[in-house]
Amino acid sequence: MNDLPRRVSLREVGPRDGLQNEEPISTQAKVELINALSATGLRRVEAVSFVHPKAIPQMADADEVWAQVRRSPDVSYSALVPNQRGLERALAAGFTELEVVVSASDTHNRQNINRTTQESLAALPELAAKAHEGGATLQLIVSTAWGCPYEGEVPVERVVWVARQGMAAGIDSLAYGDTTGMATPTRVVQLVGETRSAVPDLPLGLHFHNTRGTGLANLYAALQLGVDDFDAAVAGLGGCPYAPGASGNIATEEVVSMLEDMGVETGVDLDALLEVAEMAERFVGHTAPSQVLRAGPRSRTVQA
Ligand SMILES: CC(=O)SCCNC(=O)CCNC(=O)[C@H](O)C(C)(C)COP(=O)(O)OP(=O)(O)OC[C@H]1O[C@@H](n2cnc3c(N)ncnc32)[C@H](O)[C@@H]1OP(=O)(O)O
Numbered sequence: 001m002n003d004l005p006r007r008v009s010l011r012e013v014g015p016r017d018g019l020q021n022e023e024p025i026s027t028q029a030k031v032e033l034i035n036a037l038s039a040t041g042l043r044r045v046e047a048v049s050f051v052h053p054k055a056i057p058q059m060a061d062a063d064e065v066w067a068q069v070r071r072s073p074d075v076s077y078s079a080l081v082p083n084q085r086g087l088e089r090a091l092a093a094g095f096t097e098l099e100v101v102v103s104a105s106d107t108h109n110r111q112n113i114n115r116t117t118q119e120s121l122a123a124l125p126e127l128a129a130k131a132h133e134g135g136a137t138l139q140l141i142v143s144t145a146w147g148c149p150y151e152g153e154v155p156v157e158r159v160v161w162v163a164r165q166g167m168a169a170g171i172d173s174l175a176y177g178d179t180t181g182m183a184t185p186t187r188v189v190q191l192v193g194e195t196r197s198a199v200p201d202l203p204l205g206l207h208f209h210n211t212r213g214t215g216l217a218n219l220y221a222a223l224q225l226g227v228d229d230f231d232a233a234v235a236g237l238g239g240c241p242y243a244p245g246a247s248g249n250i251a252t253e254e255v256v257s258m259l260e261d262m263g264v265e266t267g268v269d270l271d272a273l274l275e276v277a278e279m280a281e282r283f284v285g286h287t288a289p290s291q292v293l294r295a296g297p298r299s300r301t302v303q304a
């Protein structure tokens with residue numbers, strides 16, 4: 001086994017990515033979910049997105065949710081934005097960590113953001129400047145980084161070109177989104193390698209969906225390259241309503257269960273997280289994809 005990072009930083013995206021693909025749940029339930037996640041040892045939570053309420057009705061109450069969350073001093077909360085209006089709303093709400101999403105493939109960007117990739121990228125320098133003026137950091141999340149549900153393959157050069165544009169625009173960090181779970185370990189190694197050559201100083205996080213069952217294998221491949229920053233969603237919820245076939249993120253409790261057993265610290269209390277995963281499942285009203293939620297932690301035994 002290659003040397004692995006001693007510790008990883010997990011960003012919990014359940015309250016945003018997890019809930020954007022479900023029937024809307026109440027503001028109160030969202031607040032309870034974020035509060036409960038904040039008490040599990042998770043240090044980063046993407047709480048809401050400031051998008052058009054017609055595009056994603058599930059996030060229409062982002063301001064109310066954020067106003068009611070009991071903010072833990074141990075947790076950094078962030079918000080996803082698609083454009084300048086979203087960024088202004090997020091700054092006005094008091095967020096100091098923002099993510100802007102741009103897809104590497106034009107077709108998904110048009111479906112999702114109603115702009116070409118180039119149009120979204122052209123807006124980035126101003127977004128980064130406005131974020132910094134407002135005292136916030138801005139991460140660029142490049143969606144469809146390993147493939148697009150409309151266009152299929154997305155060339156690595158295209159994805160790296162988007163990353164370079166982001167760096168030139170002044171973003172603080174980069175994340176790649178595997179929107180519909182098209183990554184495999186080989187493709188992860190290739191894209192991470194090319195990205196490190198192209199933008200070596202840009203901190204890189206990875207956001208995997210488990211649509212094709214390769215989520216944890218992808219994470220492990222990245223871990224072996226020293227990547228130590230990952231998104232995951234409680235109970236394995238998630239998916240983009242503008243990406244047909246998209247399904248859940250890698251489940252946070254699966255990531256924590258695997259990593260802790262491998263000696264990689266996450267800082268997360270697995271038992272506490274599993275209770276929150278049960279809560280999330282209750283809130284969405286159906287069985288969630290997480291397998292650790294079904295099977296329980298490795299320490300769980302049954303009577304012989
Ligand atoms: C891979 C993933 O999971 S990404 C996350 C999931 N996907 C998403 O969240 C999709 C988000 N997409 C969107 O919200 C929309 O497509 C947008 C806002 C980006 C673009 O929509 P457009 O209709 O092109 O917006 P446009 O700039 O033309 O503005 C139209 C109206 O929307 C308003 N608007 C624009 N952006 C926002 C925003 N972020 N929040 C609220 N209202 C907005 C404008 O003020 C304008 O209002 P007006 O008609 O009263 O003047």
Ligand SMILES: CC(=O)CC(=O)O
Nearest residue numbers: 101143144177178179
């Ligand atoms: C912003 C995201 O949610 C990333 C993705 O899934 O492409």
